Amino acid sequence: MGKIGGFLKHAREESPERDPRERIGDHREFLRRLPLVELRSQGARCMECGVPFCHHGCPLGNLIPEWNDLVYRDRWSEAIVQLHRTNNFPELTGRLCPAPCEAACVLEIDEGNAVTIKQIEAAIVDRAWEEGWIAAQPPDTRTGRSVAVIGSGPAGLACAQQLNRRGHSVTVYERDEAGGGLVRFGVPDFKIEKWVVERRLEQLAAEGVEFRYGVDVGADVDADEVRSLHDAVVIATGARVPRDLRVPGRELDGVHFALEYLYQRNRFVAGALPPERPITATGKSVVVIGGGDTGADCIGQAHRERAASVTQIELLGEPPPRRADDVTPWPRWPMKLRTSYALKEGGDRDFAISTTELAGRDGRVESIHWLRNAGVPPFEPIAGTEEQHPAELVLLAMGFLGPEPAVLDQLEVERDERGNARARAFATSTDGVFAAGDARRGQSLVVWAIDEGRRCASAVDDWLLAGEASPLATAAGSG
Numbered sequence: 437m438g439k440i441g442g443f444l445k446h447a448r449e450e451s452p453e454r455d456p457r458e459r460i461g462d463h464r465e466f467l468r469r470l471p472l473v474e475l476r477s478q479g480a481r482c483m484e485c486g487v488p489f490c491h492h493g494c495p496l497g498n499l500i501p502e503w504n505d506l507v508y509r510d511r512w513s514e515a516i517v518q519l520h521r522t523n524n525f526p527e528l529t530g531r532l533c534p535a536p537c538e539a540a541c542v543l544e545i546d547e548g549n550a551v552t553i554k555q556i557e558a559a560i561v562d563r564a565w566e567e568g569w570i571a572a573q574p575p576d577t578r579t580g581r582s583v584a585v586i587g588s589g590p591a592g593l594a595c596a597q598q599l600n601r602r603g604h605s606v607t608v609y610e611r612d613e614a615g616g617g618l619v620r621f622g623v624p625d626f627k628i629e630k631w632v633v634e635r636r637l638e639q640l641a642a643e644g645v646e647f648r649y650g651v652d653v654g655a656d657v658d659a660d661e662v663r664s665l666h667d668a669v670v671i672a673t674g675a676r677v678p679r680d681l682r683v684p685g686r687e688l689d690g691v692h693f694a695l696e697y698l699y700q701r702n703r704f705v706a707g708a709l710p711p712e713r714p715i716t717a718t719g720k721s722v723v724v725i726g727g728g729d730t731g732a733d734c735i736g737q738a739h740r741e742r743a744a745s746v747t748q749i750e751l752l753g754e755p756p757p758r759r760a761d762d763v764t765p766w767p768r769w770p771m772k773l774r775t776s777y778a779l780k781e782g783g784d785r786d787f788a789i790s791t792t793e794l795a796g797r798d799g800r801v802e803s804i805h806w807l808r809n810a811g812v813p814p815f816e817p818i819a820g821t822e823e824q825h826p827a828e829l830v831l832l833a834m835g836f837l838g839p840e841p842a843v844l845d846q847l848e849v850e851r852d853e854r855g856n857a858r859a860r861a862f863a864t865s866t867d868g869v870f871a872a873g874d875a876r877r878g879q880s881l882v883v884w885a886i887d888e889g890r891r892c893a894s895a896v897d898d899w900l901l902a903g904e905a906s907p908l909a910t911a912a913g914s915g
């Protein structure tokens with residue numbers, strides 16, 4: 437695969453980034469791609485590993501060495517065929533995936549040297565769209581079976597596309613006004629511009645998938661009614677219950693869950709009128725509680741709104757600067773210090789911080805109080821480390837606790853110990869009801885959501901064609 441010895445000749449070249457000072461002036465994507473000719477050299481770095489590990493690192497099992505080789509040989513139209521074999525939406529993963537494949541690349545044994553797989557993935561699919569190589573693939577015949585997919589995030593969309601291509605009639609019920617789930621309304625345009633999502637939705641619609649937007653299943657229509665209209669139902673509603681902060685002052689104005697803010701910002705960028713009570717960062721001291729992707733996206737939005745200052749605090753202690761071989765040896769995903777794109781644009785961060793209070797005046801938050809902690813569970817506070825900082829907008833980005841209950845309750849779906857839909861081989865405890873994505877596995881990643889959607893579609897297809905009962909229901913029935 438690739439060119440023998442290519443990795444000795446060509447150094448790894450990362451995706452170029454727009455200058456942070458320039459990019460915070462707009463909402464366009466901040467990541468660029470190398471020119472195609474240079475990407476071919478990057479593809480050539482993929483060596484003939486006896487046993488490649490990259491595709492084990494990739495949850496989708498993408499055939500990475502194969503398409504790296506095709507890129508090196510300038511056979512891009514074949515590369516997209518290979519890529520689509522395992523991934524319905526490479527334009528999402530090529531932009532958003534943290535690339536566990538690169539952490540597992542054999543060249544990564546020399547840390548920081550992996551093949552730039554994610555960038556090549558994005559370039560293959562972007563070129564394919566530009567060249568018109570991606571078209572609708574409606575099924576030749578219909579099976580006469582119908583499936584409801586509740587939720588149009590990457591899990592629901594991947595599931596819908598796979599099932600529809602197998603000839604089943606698929607209806608996607610979505611409570612938002614447009615499709616894409618968190619990729620559309622959580623993740624900002626500067627990570628993925630929304631025409632990228634829209635283009636894929638148009639492909640699904642052209643293939644025959646029906647979209648019903650603005651339908652909150654469980655509220656606008658009973659989930660049982662949806663179940664009665666279709667042969668099978670897939671719950672792909674995401675993990676949307678946010679973890680809350682239980683400290684004095686939580687009720688003050690100016691303290692919001694991250695997704696409240698991010699939804700508003702994404703809608704604003706899409707041209708919607710501002711809501712009656714907009715959440716704004718302009719001119720404010722912003723504190724983001726939580727150090728993950730959600731927190732980073734809040735920071736990025738706050739920069740673009742010209743916040744006066746942005747501080748990100750994290751409960752956990754600071755990770756080591758490099759892969760700790762005794763904790764996460766290659767080819768595992770390394771626990772190490774990473775600096776988000778958003779912090780490269782400005783702002784401060786601090787680790788091992790336990791918030792103790794939010795304080796304010798006239799009902800509005802003005803400051804945050806915290807103590808330093810030991811950095812590891814149970815996060816013992818360290819006496820004498822009290823601090824107080826200005827905080828006029830506090831955004832809670834501390835993770836998600838599982839799916840919202842309405843749909844699961846109405847369909848009488850059992851939960852697992854973490855509160856997610858319990859599903860064995862994607863079949864829940866209710867016959868004909870399946871679950872995929874964050875609703876099943878808990879808060880996760882786009883790449884896992886696509887993988888779950890694809891595998892769930894196979895399970896639904898098998899069930900529909902065999903007419904079998906749910907394995908969980910069977911197990912329950914047999915005691």
Ligand SMILES: Cc1cc2nc3c(=O)[nH]c(=O)nc-3n(C[C@H](O)[C@H](O)[C@H](O)COP(=O)(O)OP(=O)(O)OC[C@H]3O[C@@H](n4cnc5c(N)ncnc54)[C@H](O)[C@@H]3O)c2cc1C
Nearest residue numbers: 587589590591611617618653673674873874880881882885
């Ligand atoms: C701010 C943020 C940034 C992120 N950044 C990244 C990133 O950079 N890279 C990455 O890999 N992952 C990222 N993630 C995680 C990733 O977005 C999710 O793991 C992924 O979107 C999960 O897909 P899903 O389809 O399971 O659920 P979701 O994307 O949450 O989609 C669920 C859909 O179901 C709909 N829905 C829910 N309930 C109902 C109902 N009752 N009736 C009708 N519709 C309903 C919702 O409106 C939504 O459209 C991020 C997450 C957040 C919050």
Ligand code: SF4
Nearest residue numbers: 494529533535537554
């Ligand atoms: S989906 Fe993610 S892990 Fe898989 S090849 Fe693409 S970047 Fe790598």
